Amino acid sequence: MTLQELQIALRRCGSLAACDVLLQAQFHEIRPLFYGLTWQELHDNCRYLDYEDAFLTFENSPSGQAIRSGERPPDSVIALLIFFLSLFERSRCYALILNVSNLLPSGSLRDRGEALVEYKHITDARRDYLRRFDRILGLLQGAWNHGNVKERAKCEDLLQEYAIDSILEPFAAGITIRPEIAARFQNESDFLRYPILADRSVQEIFDLSEKGLERKRIELRSRIVESLHEEACSLAPGALLNRFAEEFSGEPIPVIQQHKTLPCFIDEQLKTMGAVYAQLRRGARINFNGDSDYNRIYLGTYFPKSVIESWNIFSELLSIPIIAAAFRQKDSIRVLDIGSGTGAAVVGTLLALKDWGQCQCRTPVEVTSMDFNQDALAKQNLILDAIREDLPFDLKTDLRHQPLPFDLDGFVRDFSSVAHSERRKYDVIICWKCLSEFYNVSFAVAQGIIRNTLSISSGMLTPFSLCVVSDVTTTDNGYEYFAQTFNRESNEYEITPQAIMRTIIPLSCATKSTTCRAQTCYTQRRFEVVHRLASHDATKIAYRVFAPTSFADSITATFAKQCSYRVNSARPDEACLEGTKGHFSSDAPCGYTGFFR
Numbered sequence: 381m382t383l384q385e386l387q388i389a390l391r392r393c394g395s396l397a398a399c400d401v402l403l404q405a406q407f408h409e410i411r412p413l414f415y416g417l418t419w420q421e422l423h424d425n426c427r428y429l430d431y432e433d434a435f436l437t438f439e440n441s442p443s444g445q446a447i448r449s450g451e452r453p454p455d456s457v458i459a460l461l462i463f464f465l466s467l468f469e470r471s472r473c474y475a476l477i478l479n480v481s482n483l484l485p486s487g488s489l490r491d492r493g494e495a496l497v498e499y500k501h502i503t504d505a506r507r508d509y510l511r512r513f514d515r516i517l518g519l520l521q522g523a524w525n526h527g528n529v530k531e532r533a534k535c536e537d538l539l540q541e542y543a544i545d546s547i548l549e550p551f552a553a554g555i556t557i558r559p560e561i562a563a564r565f566q567n568e569s570d571f572l573r574y575p576i577l578a579d580r581s582v583q584e585i586f587d588l589s590e591k592g593l594e595r596k597r598i599e600l601r602s603r604i605v606e607s608l609h610e611e612a613c614s615l616a617p618g619a620l621l622n623r624f625a626e627e628f629s630g631e632p633i634p635v636i637q638q639h640k641t642l643p644c645f646i647d648e649q650l651k652t653m654g655a656v657y658a659q660l661r662r663g664a665r666i667n668f669n670g671d672s673d674y675n676r677i678y679l680g681t682y683f684p685k686s687v688i689e690s691w692n693i694f695s696e697l698l699s700i701p702i703i704a705a706a707f708r709q710k711d712s713i714r715v716l717d718i719g720s721g722t723g724a725a726v727v728g729t730l731l732a733l734k735d736w737g738q739c740q741c742r743t744p745v746e747v748t749s750m751d752f753n754q755d756a757l758a759k760q761n762l763i764l765d766a767i768r769e770d771l772p773f774d775l776k777t778d779l780r781h782q783p784l785p786f787d788l789d790g791f792v793r794d795f796s797s798v799a800h801s802e803r804r805k806y807d808v809i810i811c812w813k814c815l816s817e818f819y820n821v822s823f824a825v826a827q828g829i830i831r832n833t834l835s836i837s838s839g840m841l842t843p844f845s846l847c848v849v850s851d852v853t854t855t856d857n858g859y860e861y862f863a864q865t866f867n868r869e870s871n872e873y874e875i876t877p878q879a880i881m882r883t884i885i886p887l888s889c890a891t892k893s894t895t896c897r898a899q900t901c902y903t904q905r906r907f908e909v910v911h912r913l914a915s916h917d918a919t920k921i922a923y924r925v926f927a928p929t930s931f932a933d934s935i936t937a938t939f940a941k942q943c944s945y946r947v948n949s950a951r952p953d954e955a956c957l958e959g960t961k962g963h964f965s966s967d968a969p970c971g972y973t974g975f976f977r
């Protein structure tokens with residue numbers, strides 16, 4: 381669904397009940413429309429006006445009129461109003477938040493919306509922050525008094541943001557009202573009227589320097605966006621997460637893979653480093669802050685999986701004659717790994733490059749790895765140093781500590797600056813199980829990071845190159861199977877006019893990504909894994925291989941065409957036919973491996 385389609389559908393709803401039916405049925409497609417655009421994108425060509433139009437359409441529709449004449453909106457409509465509120469807040473269209481708040485039923489949410497307008501919609505920075513103190517505190521205290529623990533925390537976050545804004549915004553305009561603001565927030569008699577002021581985190585704001593306040597405001601921003609998203613989604617729980625049967629219970633499907641067992645020299649190195657096998661209760665959901673003990677568990681449990689995945693995938697890619705021919709002409713092969721961690725995907729790539737085609741590869745390889753986690757990088761360094769002597773080519777490494785922000789705007793700013801400072805381009809860019817982590821940390825504020833990773837990475841590729849993005853197929857973020865998020869944002873990237881690379885694998889996505897309508901497509905491939913610490917392990921991932929457009933066109937022109945492809949190993953009777961997912965009794969080839977059989 382597009383925003384225009386939503387607008388038309390909202391206009392057609394003759395009543396709140398009809399609107400409820402529409403929203404319940406389409407909620408999973410409507411939600412992403414409100415997230416994933418950077419502030420800059422919302423303001424380029426005044427794109428935020430499209431949202432204003434959509435909201436005004438709703439406000440003037442029979443549903444909006446029904447609310448104004450006293451009907452209570454159903455939960456799904458309140459959820460939609462929260463999406464609008466959050467979007468207007470992020471695009472800084474503060475006056476519109478007031479229109480949204482006016483449609484909300486009286487209570488905590490409406491009070492919080494009104495408080496937001498009061499401290500965001502400022503026309504006179506010298507006076508408004510102080511003059512509106514009682515109004516804002518009255519609204520937040522009212523919401524706090526009637527709220528549960530979660531709602532109280534939301535009020536406290538808004539209050540902290542108000543305090544920070546009232547120091548930083550005038551300061552940016554050369555006005556200092558910090559002492560006056562501090563005096564109001566620390567006034568004994570106000571403590572009695574507004575007990576919310578006694579919250580420690582509110583008072584601590586006044587101990588922070590301007591820099592500290594900036595940092596705190598970014599943290600609060602993410603929390604406020606995240607909590608509004610959560611509040612909206614909790615109003616339409618049934619409409620959100622479609623639980624899939626993860627495992628196929630019929631005839632077992634043979635796994636097609638060339639490499640299953642970790643080479644001994646890698647197993648030996650992992651042993652030397654004290655690798656431990658232990659399935660973590662929530663998988664390796666968040667790793668950026670893992671310490672040495674945690675990373676040793678990663679090495680023994682998850683590292684071998686990424687090695688086997690990337691080894692197989694790159695072996696298959698290098699067996700495609702047109703790709704092999706392009707890579708054979710290179711004087712050196714430059715590999716960039718984004719979110720490399722301990723380097724498993726790099727190791728798999730190097731193994732594929734080691735034995736490729738008829739002869740061993742002698743082309744020097746240069747690896748650049750980036751990651752947040754310094755201990756993981758140190759471990760990667762030891763591993764690459766140790767396996768160097770088993771590789772037939774010269775290996776240069778450049779391991780960089782590069783923490784990227786978890787919010788979309790910060791991520792785009794920092795990753796773009798990394799890309800701009802690169803003087804040479806890459807022949808291979810990989811990003812393995814890293815992007816899901818951003819969505820696990822903060823789902824709503826991370827929306828758009830996959831699309832932007834693709835867009836920024838594409839500018840760092842040589843003309844004959846590959847970009848492989850692989851990730852988990854879990855629901856660790858609590859809202860959506862990551863494979864679905866990944867497919868949606870990859871398709872969004874490909875339909876942008878600026879896209880300079882496109883999908884070559886899976887085959888279904890390669891032919892249909894710009895017209896794909898399967899918003900909830902769930903792709904998955906399964907691999908078997910054997911190593912010293914696990915004799916029967918398995919791993920499941922969703923991945924896409926991209927290539928610069930003209931190279932991609934040449935590659936896909938060599939593929940044998942089928943009319944439908946399977947895209948999920950657990951669901952053999954489900955296939956993609958011309959961009960639409962459906963059920964087929966025939967044995968459609970697998971979109972990941974069909975070419976290679």
Ligand SMILES: C[S@@+](CC[C@H](N)C(=O)[O-])C[C@H]1O[C@@H](n2cnc3c(N)ncnc32)[C@H](O)[C@@H]1O
Nearest residue numbers: 667668686719720721724752753783784812814
């Ligand atoms: C699941 S691990 C995958 C590591 C490796 N690619 C693999 O397949 O084994 C995810 C990696 O992403 C890194 N990461 C997560 N968030 C990050 C961020 N904000 N900036 C940079 N790296 C990040 C983590 O430190 C971690 O090493």
